[in-house]
Amino acid sequence: MIDLAWNERKPLENLFFLFTLAMALVPFAIMVILFSFLIYNAIPSMRYSGFGFFTSYIWNPGMLYENPVLVHGVLAPYRSSFGMLGFFLGTMITTALALVIAFPVSIFLSLSLNLYTPQKLRKPFSVLVELFAGIPSVVYGLWGIIVLEPVLLHSIEPWMKANLSFLPGFSGEIFSGAGIIAAGLILGIMIIPIVTAVISESMASQPRELKEGVYALGGTRWEVGKSVLLRNTKRQIVGGTLLGTGRALGETMAVLMVSGAVVNVLPSGIFSLTNTMSAQIAAALDSAFIDATGMNISALVELGVILVIISLIANLAGRAIVGRAALRGYEHD
Amino acid sequence: MSVVIETRNLNVNSGSQQILSNVSLAVAGSAINTIVGPSGSGKSTLIRTFNRLTDLYPRLRVGGEVLFHGKSVRDYNVMELRRRIGLVFQKPNPFPMSVYDNVAFGPRLHLSLKKAEIDTLVEESLRHAGLYDEMSGNLDKNALELSGGQQQRLCIARALAVQPEVLMMDEPTSSLDPIAKSKIEDLMLLLKEEYTVVLVTHDIDQANRVSDTVKLLYNGRMVEYESPEVLRMPEYEHARQFVMKLAR
Amino acid sequence: MTETAAAAFVRSRGKMESRYRRRVFSDLVVRVIGYAVFAFMIGLLLLIVGDVALRGLAGISFGMFVTVGNTSSGGLANAIAGTWELVGTGLVFALPVGVFGALYLSEYSTRNTGGVLRLFVDILTSIPSIVLGLFGYLVLVIELNMGYSLLAGGLTLGVMMIPYIMRISEISYSNVPREMREAAFALGANSMQLSFSLLLRQARTGIMTAVLLAVSIAAGETAQLMYTALFNNDYTSSLTHQPVAYLTYVIWYSLNQPTQYAHALAYSAALILVASIFFLLLLSKYVERGR
Numbered sequence: 001m002i003d004l005a006w007n008e009r010k011p012l013e014n015l016f017f018l019f020t021l022a023m024a025l026v027p028f029a030i031m032v033i034l035f036s037f038l039i040y041n042a043i044p045s046m047r048y049s050g051f052g053f054f055t056s057y058i059w060n061p062g063m064l065y066e067n068p069v070l071v072h073g074v075l076a077p078y079r080s081s082f083g084m085l086g087f088f089l090g091t092m093i094t095t096a097l098a099l100v101i102a103f104p105v106s107i108f109l110s111l112s113l114n115l116y117t118p119q120k121l122r123k124p125f126s127v128l129v130e131l132f133a134g135i136p137s138v139v140y141g142l143w144g145i146i147v148l149e150p151v152l153l154h155s156i157e158p159w160m161k162a163n164l165s166f167l168p169g170f171s172g173e174i175f176s177g178a179g180i181i182a183a184g185l186i187l188g189i190m191i192i193p194i195v196t197a198v199i200s201e202s203m204a205s206q207p208r209e210l211k212e213g214v215y216a217l218g219g220t221r222w223e224v225g226k227s228v229l230l231r232n233t234k235r236q237i238v239g240g241t242l243l244g245t246g247r248a249l250g251e252t253m254a255v256l257m258v259s260g261a262v263v264n265v266l267p268s269g270i271f272s273l274t275n276t277m278s279a280q281i282a283a284a285l286d287s288a289f290i291d292a293t294g295m296n297i298s299a300l301v302e303l304g305v306i307l308v309i310i311s312l313i314a315n316l317a318g319r320a321i322v323g324r325a326a327l328r329g330y331e332h333d
Numbered sequence: 334m335s336v337v338i339e340t341r342n343l344n345v346n347s348g349s350q351q352i353l354s355n356v357s358l359a360v361a362g363s364a365i366n367t368i369v370g371p372s373g374s375g376k377s378t379l380i381r382t383f384n385r386l387t388d389l390y391p392r393l394r395v396g397g398e399v400l401f402h403g404k405s406v407r408d409y410n411v412m413e414l415r416r417r418i419g420l421v422f423q424k425p426n427p428f429p430m431s432v433y434d435n436v437a438f439g440p441r442l443h444l445s446l447k448k449a450e451i452d453t454l455v456e457e458s459l460r461h462a463g464l465y466d467e468m469s470g471n472l473d474k475n476a477l478e479l480s481g482g483q484q485q486r487l488c489i490a491r492a493l494a495v496q497p498e499v500l501m502m503d504e505p506t507s508s509l510d511p512i513a514k515s516k517i518e519d520l521m522l523l524l525k526e527e528y529t530v531v532l533v534t535h536d537i538d539q540a541n542r543v544s545d546t547v548k549l550l551y552n553g554r555m556v557e558y559e560s561p562e563v564l565r566m567p568e569y570e571h572a573r574q575f576v577m578k579l580a581r
Numbered sequence: 582m583t584e585t586a587a588a589a590f591v592r593s594r595g596k597m598e599s600r601y602r603r604r605v606f607s608d609l610v611v612r613v614i615g616y617a618v619f620a621f622m623i624g625l626l627l628l629i630v631g632d633v634a635l636r637g638l639a640g641i642s643f644g645m646f647v648t649v650g651n652t653s654s655g656g657l658a659n660a661i662a663g664t665w666e667l668v669g670t671g672l673v674f675a676l677p678v679g680v681f682g683a684l685y686l687s688e689y690s691t692r693n694t695g696g697v698l699r700l701f702v703d704i705l706t707s708i709p710s711i712v713l714g715l716f717g718y719l720v721l722v723i724e725l726n727m728g729y730s731l732l733a734g735g736l737t738l739g740v741m742m743i744p745y746i747m748r749i750s751e752i753s754y755s756n757v758p759r760e761m762r763e764a765a766f767a768l769g770a771n772s773m774q775l776s777f778s779l780l781l782r783q784a785r786t787g788i789m790t791a792v793l794l795a796v797s798i799a800a801g802e803t804a805q806l807m808y809t810a811l812f813n814n815d816y817t818s819s820l821t822h823q824p825v826a827y828l829t830y831v832i833w834y835s836l837n838q839p840t841q842y843a844h845a846l847a848y849s850a851a852l853i854l855v856a857s858i859f860f861l862l863l864l865s866k867y868v869e870r871g872r
Contacts, residue, residue, distance in 0.1 A: 009771065009772065010771060012773060013771050013772050013773045016772070016773045016776070017685075017689060017772070019681060020681045020682065020684045020685035020688075020689060021685050021689070023677060023678045023679075023680075023681040023682035023684075023685065024681075024682035024683075024685035024686055024690070024698050025682075025698070026678045026682060026743065027678075027682070027698070027701045027702045027704075027705045027743055027744070027747070028697075028698060028701040030705065030740055030743075031701050031704055031705060033716075033720060034708070034712075034713075034716045034720075037716060037719050037720050037724070038712070038715070038716065038719075041719055105618055105621075105622070108611075108614050108615045108618040109615070109618055109619060109622060111611065111615050112612070112614075112615025112616060112618065112619050113619075115611075115612075115615070116612050116615055116616070117619075118391065119391070119392075125619075127863075127866055128622075128623065128626065129622075130862060130866075131626070131859055131862060131863075132622070132626055134797055134798070134801070134858045134859065134862045135629065135630075135801070135855060135858070136800075136801025136802070136803070136829060136854060136855070136858065137801065137802075137803060137804075138801070138803050138829045138832045138833050138851075139629070139633060139801070139832065139851050139854065139855055140629070141832075141833070142633070142832055142836060142847060142848070142851055143628075143629045143632055143633070145836060146632070146636075146836075147628070147629075147632055189625065192622070207426070209422060209424060209426035210426055210428060210429075212386065212389070212422065212426070213422065213426045213428065213488075213491075214428075214438075215386060215389060215415065216384065216386060216415055216419070216420040216422075216492070217415065217416070217419075217438065217439040217442060217491070217492070217495060218411075218412040218413070218414075218415040218416040218439070218442060218443060218495065219412075219442055220412065220604050220605065220607075220608040221608055221611075221612070222604075222607055222608040222611040222612070223442060223604070223608075225611065227428070227438070228428075231430075232429060246707055249709070250707075250708075250709025250710065250711070250712070251709075252709065252710055252711040252803070252804040253803045253804055253829075253833060257833065257836070278709050278710075278711045278712075278804070281711045281712070281715060282711050282714075282804055282807060285715070285718070285807075285808055286808075300715070301715060301719070304709075304711070304712045304715050307709055307711075307712060308707075308708060308709065308712050311707055311708075311709055312704060312707050312708075314707075315703070315706065315707035316703060316704070316707065319703050410598075410601055412601050412604065413597070413598075413601070416597075440590065442604075443597050443600065444590065444593055444596055444597060444600065445600075450586060450589065453586035454586040454587070454590060456586075457586050457587055495590075496587050496590050496591050
């Protein structure tokens, strides 16, 4: 730590200090600008749609070549209507499905890395998990469209419909292989590396004394896993899952490519096509530019504001929980 | 005196490093068998071959024989072996759970018991470890909130709860203050009535106070201190000083 | 002292033995599930990477590296160049912010100010990429009148790269032992000399790792760029008011084109991208290990 007082430093040092301070303030400044611009640009949409933005699932850009109408003091395209419910539900359902897939996989992956994998192989395996995380979103989307969707369409979804239709939501029409299942699967695969990294790292940091303590009483590896690795990392398991949730909520390209990107539809079952908040922003911004009133852009920005709030909650909660990692009484290790 | 554990030409190495060389010793029943030696002499590794805790580290290669009641430890079910040969660690390592759950941990692994049966086992074990009177109203307290000495006695109670025949203690007092240390030493003297105790320590005075038999381990070799070898060879200088103190 | 519980425990040896089998079995079950999940994940990675590699190699040609294209015909030269131009622009912005901002956090900040500033870095990490893109569009493209451009796209990518560089740099600085700092001060170094001659030097592998990681992630981003860099059928030579091509856009857009050639372009772009990213990630692992 450098703890000289201001007047003890040379002018050049003080200049350097101010420079580092300025650099450290950049993230703060960006966030202030980002939030003010987003909120400022969302205001017209908030006034136009009001509470209906949350309860409606109709997203209609309006008749862009008719004269705009004045509603609640703001101009909007004639017959335009903006409701996020469909995208919100799509986001929540696909994220939930992603978690259902990623959570058990990450737990077992972490357990087998920390209990059963020989020391020599741990490092290469964790590098492999990191490579997984490095595959770009669009490449997952590409794989989803070309490889996954046909398999879902021709084999898996017909099988599910034939054999699992007694479950609620498992009947209904099969469309193209795109939709909730494809998006949930891809999102699940994408967040496995993040969730696994957090859980596995916290398991690896469990004190050796505790593990040896269980072995010395005659415990098996799995008993060590259960009573030390799982029991003592509950917080980080929750935290890692929340970080994965945050990632899944905001994920854009892969979902845009495999969800079906439908509008004005509420999901009716697991085979439905769907859309998410982030994918809708990416898909609709293009055509929103031609709206001279700017209302279409404002509505998308409002959607973005809500998406940011939801994903901030998940991410910050996850970080706060993972941050308090050290086990009381064993910190000094 | 009956021999409970015996090693014959025990060799342990980790890659190129030889940790134990040709160690042959016998552990006597119902006595405190002390192994002394400077740190790094392989004491901990030696007793970890008794309950096969060395299995956890594939880098360690164990050669020679370790016999428990005349049968190789390899031929025991490892869960049973470790139940019958308990281990108390150098640094108290209570599990981050209540005092009660710490003691009940082992029994719950090995048997499915009724609440009342576990209650009595916990009580008996805590009594054996001299912790019951201090803890009786406080069994729900988190074990990590206890003092160092209490934690170590809790670890002894935890080891006793699975009814071992041998209790191995790996420098059990090295992280404790003098008062806690003397409490544990008193406890050892009580415990040897019912258990075979194997004590590992680098504290010569402690060895002198409690031991029935003392073995000196130096650089991975057993050095019988009657042996003139120790006193002659210059590389055993450190060991010689140890022996001089022991003989005091 | 009653010995009932203890004696009963030891008498239950038979029960213990039958329990051993159950315990070993559940251990085996968990082990098998663990290995199966592992095999499944490795299989999946091979499936995805293999698919990209096989189809990518089938369609790729040398010409794609040297001719410009428009996502349905031509090559990828403009997209390859544009990707690295964008990432490079982002890095030029993010590197000083990350490296020197981290210096402030690790060396000058108090517990409270550091905590608040780090919180904003965390918040920055949590912003979904499409929202960063939206921000880039509203602020850089429109408000600052950069137009769809290298600068707008690059800066938006840079925003995303800052947290990676800042985080890892800060850790690298704080890993420099106190004794070394004290030795430097004892030799009469001032805080600036300390930073340049000791901290930056000691942290350079950490910073290098961070840069490689940030670059590898930025190269794979799409959502930030769709509405800040747009796309360009040719090379980009200007910082502002000229859109930029990039590989992820080709993957996304070519896939929607009906021709086989467009699909080949998408897969070729994916192959080049994944290969570059894996190379950068492995390089960062290598650099990290050399520390």
